[in-house]
Amino acid sequence: MPTRRTTEEQRHKLKAAVRRQIGLLGGVDAVEELSRVRHQMHSNYAGIGEDQRDFHMPIDIVMDLSLEAIHAGGRPEILDELADHCGFNLCRKKHLRTDASPKELTADFLVHGSELNRDMVLAMADQVISTEEHALLRPQAVALRQLVDDIIHALDAGVQQSAAQEQSAQKIVEIKR
Numbered sequence: 543m544p545t546r547r548t549t550e551e552q553r554h555k556l557k558a559a560v561r562r563q564i565g566l567l568g569g570v571d572a573v574e575e576l577s578r579v580r581h582q583m584h585s586n587y588a589g590i591g592e593d594q595r596d597f598h599m600p601i602d603i604v605m606d607l608s609l610e611a612i613h614a615g616g617r618p619e620i621l622d623e624l625a626d627h628c629g630f631n632l633c634r635k636k637h638l639r640t641d642a643s644p645k646e647l648t649a650d651f652l653v654h655g656s657e658l659n660r661d662m663v664l665a666m667a668d669q670v671i672s673t674e675e676h677a678l679l680r681p682q683a684v685a686l687r688q689l690v691d692d693i694i695h696a697l698d699a700g701v702q703q704s705a706a707q708e709q710s711a712q713k714i715v716e717i718k719r
Contacts, residue, residue, distance in 0.1 A: 547565045547719050553598070554590060559623035560599055561588040563607050566616055576602045576610050633687055646694040651689050 567573050570581040570588075577584075586597035590715075599607075599620070610620035618632070625632040642650075661682065667673040 548627070553595070555627070556598070556620070556623055557588055557590055559619045563611060563619040564588055566619065567607060567614070573607060573610075577606045579603065585704055604638060631687070631689070633684065642692070642696065644693055644700060647689060647693045647696055651686070651693060654682070654689060658686055 564573050564584055567576065573584050574581040579634050584599075585611075586594045587599040587603075589597070590684060595699055604620050606611040608621050611618050622632050658679070661675075661679055671679065
């Protein structure tokens with residue numbers, strides 16, 4: 543029998559993410575309407591019984607439920623769990639701050655980073671981060687990560703714009719000759 547990279551614990555956590563996603567979308571009957579399989583299969587994908595342990599959700603259904611969760615304003619729980627087990631954090635690719643300059647974004651980063659730092663120091667005063675503190679800190683950290691992505695996007699856009707301006711200036715010089 544081949545050796546699998548995933549552990550039994552990871553597969554249980556993945557099934558827990560499937561249960562969370564299904565629950566957040568209204569239950570197995572509701573997700574039946576969103577995918578190509580019947581509600582009993584969704585129960586198998588989420589179940590941890592001996593007869594269900596080898597039932598895992600196909601990737602196209604993971605995508606269907608993830609897109610539905612995002613459309614509803616939620617998180618793609620299954621994708622989050624998969625990313626976490628692979629050593630990654632899942633974050634949006636969409637840049638919300640395309641109108642700001644790198645300088646403005648960096649200033650925002652410094653302000654929000656300082657706020658996160660302050661809140662983190664306060665939370666760690668007792669050497670433990672409580673559930674309430676986690677609920678406060680995690681969104682701040684995720685927003686800060688998004689801000690870093692926005693800075694990178696703005697920097698890249700600025701470099702591309704500068705290159706286009708240089709090419710345009712070069713053409714004007716050539717035309718004048």
